[in-house]
Amino acid sequence: MDAASLTAVPTQFTFSGGLQAQSATVSGKDVLVTTSEQTAGTDYTVSVANSVKDTVGGAVVSPNTASFKGFRAGAVLRITEVQPSAASSLDLVELQVVTAGTTAGLLLQQDVNSAVTLATLPDVAVAVGDIIVVHLNGTADSETTAKDQFPTSTTPANYDTAWDFKGGTTGITFSSRVILVRDAQNAIQDAVPFARNSGTPPAAFPGNLQAIQAAGQWLPADCGGEPCTTGSTPTAAAVSADWTNVPTNNATPASDSVRRVSATDTNMAADWAVGAPSWGVANP
């Protein structure tokens, strides 16, 4: 883009909804336009005048408009409860809102390396303390307007005290796995390594644990000064939350889940234990 062509920014970049362009700066092919205060989540359109030129004098041509939503902060979520072993992959993941904002674009994933996306969260404005229950392989649509939009009375799998979100069709693999939440910019918001002390753990587990340790999401940051592996002291499994005793192939919800037992997130195994679930409400 030719910065010299930006001679009257407020009239060259025009917006719907009363939004005003205040200034613009050029960086290569991009123009960064600063506007008057946007209303969070409002639908806007922007139009670019043909007086805006590229470096060889070519004007912006059709389409010269685009739509976008007014700036909104993204929500920050914490994983609070997991059911990894339900029949028919009807697994559940409960999340609690740490910072209010939109859940648009947040990803619930299994593992860091060769990640599997379990759910892409819908665009919902959530408040601090709100509880979200993600239903993997579920059939009910996500609630987007209220926590009781699809009430338990007509949708028995739902919780009237929580936002029920529809996840993808892939369930959690009940072996040793990392469950994590990524924001719309792909940064990890929360991550928990869960070990199943039964059978041979997947060879990828120590690498996934090491990845979230490196990202500052789990402690201890290493195992006795060395990378955590199946042979380190302590082992990768020993520093991870233990979900071995969650019942297998059970009804949804199962009699026990793996859930936080502390309101404080210390990023350590002791934050978690298997026991009575509290789906849709804050953990005791």
Ligand SMILES: [Ca+2]
């Ligand atoms: Ca609900």
Ligand SMILES: [Ca+2]
């Ligand atoms: Ca709970």
